[in-house]
Amino acid sequence: MEFRELECFLVLSQELHFARTAERLYLSPGRVSQLMRSLETRIGARLFNRTSRRVRLTPLGERFLADLRPSYDGLADAVSRAKAAAREVTGVIRVGFLATPTDAVTGSVRAFERRYPGCEVELVEIPLSDPFGKLRAGQVDIAFTLLPVDEPDLVTGAALNRVPYQLGVSVRHPLAGRASIGAEELASVPLIGLAGPAPRWWRERLAPSVTPSGRPIPRAGMVATTQEGLTQVALNRGGELLCAPTAAYHRRPDISFVPVTGLPPSILGLAWVRAAETAAVRAFDGAVSEVGMRSL
Amino acid sequence: MEFRELECFLVLSQELHFARTAERLYLSPGRVSQLMRSLETRIGARLFNRTSRRVRLTPLGERFLADLRPSYDGLADAVSRAKAAAREVTGVIRVGFLATPTDAVTGSVRAFERRYPGCEVELVEIPLSDPFGKLRAGQVDIAFTLLPVDEPDLVTGAALNRVPYQLGVSVRHPLAGRASIGAEELASVPLIGLAGPAPRWWRERLAPSVTPSGRPIPRAGMVATTQEGLTQVALNRGGELLCAPTAAYHRRPDISFVPVTGLPPSILGLAWVRAAETAAVRAFDGAVSEVGMRSL
């Protein structure tokens, strides 16, 4: 059963003219002739009575046409419907957020839900220590993360904000009262390290081991989550770098957050697995992108 | 819409295993992977969630499958039905006979009708002067003729008999009383010629212009049909060669038929247009062939 032949048969049975059929199918008349010959051989009988002047369906051709047409249309429709469904944004989209549901996150989700009422958002927390695991495991469809991300199997999308870092320290720490500190001063504060399967560059970005100019920063233990880290901070075991909105979210009396100058800003954005990109993922990125445009 | 991809999708959605799918389709697993990737790109979304250990349909894949299956089966069935119909022997077959409906012809038709009661035979006379015109014009589906026939667009089938020629002459002709005559003696009898669109070799076979050894045979006028020829014979304008059964059929008091020795026998057989071969034509040839086998 050769599809091209069937397609050609259906067109020729409408046109009853090889040249016009060829035109409609973007073929040469000779090719149409070949295809019909081939189909007739396959079927085992003539489907058209043709001279160089007239083309007519044989009785068998008539029956075959009537038999074939509905199924052919059904097939084409099934493919069209699947394409449409693939473009459709419905069902549930599972969105990962990085440790802390800041306003940027909740605002993005609200914007998406307003724009696509047919699609429900399921928010899933992603630990700092493993920012891409749930993406790759298919447990979330798209995730908020810190840009840039350079993993070959991931794509990054909209960037939502560019915000400064703050250093969380115990209120009893000498820096607790400062209005701000420079990045180079981090060399004097042991930072809480990040454990887990996150790639090296990710761990280095959240808890750098050197200042921008290269001075080593001491390390104070390893934690897997923001809450664990803050607990260590409250116990005055070290400092922890958080972006400003996250710091604001976690404000508490026993911790003081001091703005840090001289560090590249923290960029919140979206990432997803390239091979698992769906219409909903594209739509979420698109909706978030629009919000980001306005807020930047 | 690529057919191979759809076919592969349907099999893979049953097997949920690339290697087994490849086996069923006589393909390599790699090719199956390519095809599915291509289909998913075409649709715009994943149809299977797969790792190297597990293959499962996505929700979209499930819907696509349910949507596609009936139309695909319908298509396959339509082709099957057409193939079956092409093999079927029903309706009307138009059979041409050459000038004279001898017993070989009527016997063949009866044999075919007995064997294929669903197919009606319509007998059409074909003039000696144009043995292939009605075949080529599509006015008959198959025709009795004299073998061998060497026309590029025609096929020959069963040979029914091999019979000697007889020379029809007026009862007043000197040869009228003879028990038989040799082929060389034709040089002394003007033969009635054959007019019309028949090829040269055909006219030469029915009214040769030379004896087997090469002696010229005089010509006595031109006619288009057997009856016209016999009229000329009765008027003693010349002789006419007929095969024995035809001579017997046309026995009349004013004409004497004298067996001719030394000529290759007349062979009655079937011919049809190669491009217009149908199941009925094949069946007719087959049925006649069986009769011929018994009678030879």
Place this chain on the structure above:
DNA sequence: ATGTCTTACGGAAGACGTAATAATA
């Protein structure tokens, strides 16, 4: 470590166009 899906690459089948040919009205 093994079974399974995916990717890269090269060879071969066949899809297609061009142009000459045959046939009809």
Place this chain on the structure above:
DNA sequence: TATTATTACGTCTTCCGTAAGACAT
């Protein structure tokens, strides 16, 4: 004679297998 279907032949796409790679269990 003009129009149209068919055939022959060369080119080029793409189909497909092989084999190596990546990944999950």
